[in-house]
Amino acid sequence: MENQVPASQMPLQLPEPPGANSFTNRVTPEQLEEMKARARELAIQQTMAQQAAIQQQVPQQQPQIIYVRRNLTVAELTLILLLSCGLVTAVQAGWDFISNNLPRLEIKVK
Numbered sequence: 001m002e003n004q005v006p007a008s009q010m011p012l013q014l015p016e017p018p019g020a021n022s023f024t025n026r027v028t029p030e031q032l033e034e035m036k037a038r039a040r041e042l043a044i045q046q047t048m049a050q051q052a053a054i055q056q057q058v059p060q061q062q063p064q065i066i067y068v069r070r071n072l073t074v075a076e077l078t079l080i081l082l083l084s085c086g087l088v089t090a091v092q093a094g095w096d097f098i099s100n101n102l103p104r105l106e107i108k109v110k
Contacts, residue, residue, distance in 0.1 A: 072080075
């Protein structure tokens with residue numbers, strides 16, 4: 001029972017020429033290349049047939065996109081608070097620096 005090969009995996013038997021069992025009848029390199037090409041074509045056909053069968057069995061499903069709304073974490077809230085305070089402080093310091101130093105600039109013409 002264990003040694004049986006399923007029907008879908010049975011190797012194809014090519015017709016043998018008469019006298020193929022004798023050792024005097026050798027396979028020529030051309031015949032060998034033909035057999036390799038035929039085996040390659042059969043393997044490609046079997047693979048394509050298997051892929052087509054799989055695609056027919058499994059229907060294509062559109063991925064469902066689900067949006068989940070969540071609350072902000074404590075770390076995110078803290079980061080927003082620090083960034084906003086830093087931005088306000090930077091704008092005020094910049095304005096103060098410009099307003100104090102801009103009137104002191106003098107342009108001298110020679």
